[in-house]
Amino acid sequence: MGNKIEVKNLHLIFGSSKKQAIKMLKSGATKEQIHNKTKCTVAVNNANLTINEGEIFVIMGLSGSGKSSLLRCFNMLNIPTRGSIEIDGKDITQMNKKELLEFRRKKVGMVFQHFGLLPHRTIVENVAFGLEIQETTTEDRLRKAREVIDLVGLKGYEDSYPHQLSGGMQQRVGIARAIATDSDILLMDEAFSALDPLIRVQMQDDLIELQQSLKKTIIFITHDLDEAVKLGSRIAIMNDGVIVQQGEPEEILLHPANDYVREFVGNVDMSKVVTASSIMRVFREKLVLGKDGPAYAARKMSQNNFRFMATVNNSGVFQGYIVERDVRRLLEKNEKDLSKIVMDIPQVNSGTPLSDLLPLYIQQKYPLVVVNEKGIPLGYVDHTDVVSLVTGYNNGEVKEIIENASN
Amino acid sequence: MNIGKYVELFVDWLSEVGRPVFNQITIFIENTVDILQEGLLSIPFYIIILLFAILAFYVKNKSFRQYKISKKNWKNLFGLSFFCILGLSLIYLMGFWTQMIDTFVLVLVSTLIVLIIGIPLGIWCAHNKRIYIIVRPLLDFMQTMPAFVYLIPAILFFSVGNVPGVLATVIFSLPPAVRMTTLGIKEVPKEIVEASVAFGCTPRQTLFKVQLPLATPTILAGVNQVIMLALSMVVIASMVGAGGLGESVYAGIQQADVALGFEAGLCIVILAIILDRMTQALGDKKEEL
Numbered sequence: 215m216g217n218k219i220e221v222k223n224l225h226l227i228f229g230s231s232k233k234q235a236i237k238m239l240k241s242g243a244t245k246e247q248i249h250n251k252t253k254c255t256v257a258v259n260n261a262n263l264t265i266n267e268g269e270i271f272v273i274m275g276l277s278g279s280g281k282s283s284l285l286r287c288f289n290m291l292n293i294p295t296r297g298s299i300e301i302d303g304k305d306i307t308q309m310n311k312k313e314l315l316e317f318r319r320k321k322v323g324m325v326f327q328h329f330g331l332l333p334h335r336t337i338v339e340n341v342a343f344g345l346e347i348q349e350t351t352t353e354d355r356l357r358k359a360r361e362v363i364d365l366v367g368l369k370g371y372e373d374s375y376p377h378q379l380s381g382g383m384q385q386r387v388g389i390a391r392a393i394a395t396d397s398d399i400l401l402m403d404e405a406f407s408a409l410d411p412l413i414r415v416q417m418q419d420d421l422i423e424l425q426q427s428l429k430k431t432i433i434f435i436t437h438d439l440d441e442a443v444k445l446g447s448r449i450a451i452m453n454d455g456v457i458v459q460q461g462e463p464e465e466i467l468l469h470p471a472n473d474y475v476r477e478f479v480g481n482v483d484m485s486k487v488v489t490a491s492s493i494m495r496v497f498r499e500k501l502v503l504g505k506d507g508p509a510y511a512a513r514k515m516s517q518n519n520f521r522f523m524a525t526v527n528n529s530g531v532f533q534g535y536i537v538e539r540d541v542r543r544l545l546e547k548n549e550k551d552l553s554k555i556v557m558d559i560p561q562v563n564s565g566t567p568l569s570d571l572l573p574l575y576i577q578q579k580y581p582l583v584v585v586n587e588k589g590i591p592l593g594y595v596d597h598t599d600v601v602s603l604v605t606g607y608n609n610g611e612v613k614e615i616i617e618n619a620s621n
Numbered sequence: 622m623n624i625g626k627y628v629e630l631f632v633d634w635l636s637e638v639g640r641p642v643f644n645q646i647t648i649f650i651e652n653t654v655d656i657l658q659e660g661l662l663s664i665p666f667y668i669i670i671l672l673f674a675i676l677a678f679y680v681k682n683k684s685f686r687q688y689k690i691s692k693k694n695w696k697n698l699f700g701l702s703f704f705c706i707l708g709l710s711l712i713y714l715m716g717f718w719t720q721m722i723d724t725f726v727l728v729l730v731s732t733l734i735v736l737i738i739g740i741p742l743g744i745w746c747a748h749n750k751r752i753y754i755i756v757r758p759l760l761d762f763m764q765t766m767p768a769f770v771y772l773i774p775a776i777l778f779f780s781v782g783n784v785p786g787v788l789a790t791v792i793f794s795l796p797p798a799v800r801m802t803t804l805g806i807k808e809v810p811k812e813i814v815e816a817s818v819a820f821g822c823t824p825r826q827t828l829f830k831v832q833l834p835l836a837t838p839t840i841l842a843g844v845n846q847v848i849m850l851a852l853s854m855v856v857i858a859s860m861v862g863a864g865g866l867g868e869s870v871y872a873g874i875q876q877a878d879v880a881l882g883f884e885a886g887l888c889i890v891i892l893a894i895i896l897d898r899m900t901q902a903l904g905d906k907k908e909e910l
């Protein structure tokens with residue numbers, strides 16, 4: 215997975231007195247001040263991005279924050295005022311006309327919010343459009359177009375016209391057109407926003423599937439955080455032309471960089487995004503069955519104020535918990551074998567999303583344990599952490615609520 | 622202020638300087654008109670009527686292959702063809718066949734010249750704001766100036782006959798061709814144009830593969846207007862010596878001959894209806910698909 219796209223210090227300014235606007239920007243003027251003074255709009259302000267090969271990179275932000283403006287720089291529909299965009303090591307902002315045409319034809323496809331299909335052409339002719347302008351033979355491009363139409367699940371509609379198709383189907387045509395040229399980058403500007411919710415979810419699933427088989431690098435704009443989280447391997451959030459945060463969805467949700475982002479991610483369904491590994495606490499001590507006895511266990515527990523401890527066998531594989539009460543009973547009976555009191559605990563792995571953890575807590579008094587693929591325990595997921603994540607309360611508030619309720 | 626005087630001086634000067642060019646234009650248009658008129662007149666009238674009827678059927682039904690006749694749509698399918706047969710036969714029976722052909726050719730030639738100038742100009746206006754700003758008032762001027770005024774310089778430049786008639790008609794009916802072309806191209810959804818650029822179209826490819834095809838219905842509506850305006854100039858053009866039905870109407874006026882005037886006028890109406898419905902049907906074509 216190499217770097218596919220490298221954006222450095224990208225500025226995009228609309229208006230005629232760009233120089234003055236840049237100068238003002240450098241001296242720290244706000245977007246609004248610049249607009250009032252120069253009538254220029256700073257659409258993208260010093261963007262720096264790295265987009266990896268084969269990932270779906272999502273750009274989010276409020277309306278007018280500059281998402282489309284940024285995206286349209288990636289195929290030079292907007293010509294950046296400053297900065298560079300390197301794609302496969304080549305700076306596209308420095309390309310001459312001919313190179314640029316070639317770049318648009320071979321390397322990058324685009325999918326539009328309102329599909330942008332040609333109404334006077336059939337589906338297969340629409341899909342073949344990108345190849346047609348490269349002057350390939352009719353036979354070649356129709357064969358390729360049919361292939362791609364099949365791929366997006368529109369077989370049988372080759373000779374229909376766009377207006378005879380539903381919105382979802384039209385957007386499939388849009389996607390087919392974009393991948394028909396075998397370009398390895400796809401730009402999608404709110405590509406699913408015009409579709410109704412059910413179709414939209416279906417399209418998202420299909421896009422993920424398509425991406426897994428074709429390994430395109432996709433840059434996707436959306437307003438919908440759930441969509442972003444579902445599709446994006448990484449997300450960038452824009453505000454007033456500035457990229458305020460970028461990172462993996464989980465990272466952004468759990469550690470929003472500022473209030474804007476916090477507000478933005480406030481409504482997302484955390485349980486689908488947050489995984490066990492990001493909220494687990496690590497085991498500081500473990501007991502090895504057959505080696506450590508109850509006395510040792512009791513000492514560790516009272517030293518650290520543990521309610522329970524994890525046990526492993528001699529190869530380090532998780533066996534279960536032992537709890538303080540059982541250890542004491544064992545000591546009273548003067549028995550040595552800890553394995554008698556080990557209790558079974560459900561095991562999850564580090565990638566399990568919160569939504570799949572929650573049902574397990576119904577019958578669980580003790581924290582779930584997170585293990586790696588060999589069964590080695592990595593940590594545990596405490597009830598309180600789960601509750602505070604879902605509700606948004608911190609641990610103290612959770613405790614307070616519990617106390618108030620028991621009175 | 623004596624603006625008229627300066628215009629006169631300018632026109633005089635232009636007619637002097639431009640004489641060789643104007644002569645060439647005159648010869649070219651005259652020949653084209655003559656050849657077309659003679660050619661059409663050498664074909665028996667019933668064959669021409671039949672051709673009109675077939676053409677009417679064709680434009681109404683897009684193609685000969687895919688029509689289905691039912692009780693409901695037969696009027697739509699054959700109506701215009703019937704009208705062509707009846708109307709043109711009537712013209713023949715009233716004895717205006719030659720004049721009708723002459724007028725038809727004059728309208729045809731003016732319309733072609735208008736389209737050859739107007740469509741490229743319209744495209745240019747759509748792409749270049751500055752040109753549009755210059756051209757727009759000119760078009761307004763051309764359209765609102767009483768058509769008679771064009772006759773004067775037309776005679777000066779091209780003497781009398783069909784040629785000044787054609788050129789006055791061209792100037793009078795040019796505006797809708799330019800306007801509707803510009804409008805049609807500007808109306809093409811931005812996203813579609815953008816899509817074509819994003820996939821690597823050259824401006825030329827965008828124009829021919831996207832903008833013009835999508836603007837076609839609007840441009841055809843413009844063609845329809847051009848033809849109607851050209852027909853409305855027929856009588857006026859006859860004042861500078863253009864032949865055809867206009868000449869008959871003009872003669873009717875001069876001789877206070879109601880019968881002649883009415884019959885020739887009726888012929889113009891029939892021709893107008895036929896040309897109007899045909900070009901309209903052309904424009905509808907795409908939308909019904």
Ligand SMILES: Nc1ncnc2c1ncn2[C@@H]1O[C@H](COP(=O)(O)OP(=O)(O)OP(=O)(O)O)[C@@H](O)[C@H]1O
Nearest residue numbers: 228255256257275276277278279280281282283284
């Ligand atoms: N062609 C243009 N000329 C001048 N200003 C523009 C142009 N395109 C966009 N802008 C301005 O740039 C800013 C960013 O617009 P942009 O369309 O990129 O926002 P966006 O994040 O895509 O919003 P939305 O979610 O509504 O699509 C806005 O202030 C907009 O008015």
Ligand SMILES: [Mg+2]
Nearest residue numbers: 281282283403
């Ligand atoms: Mg946008």
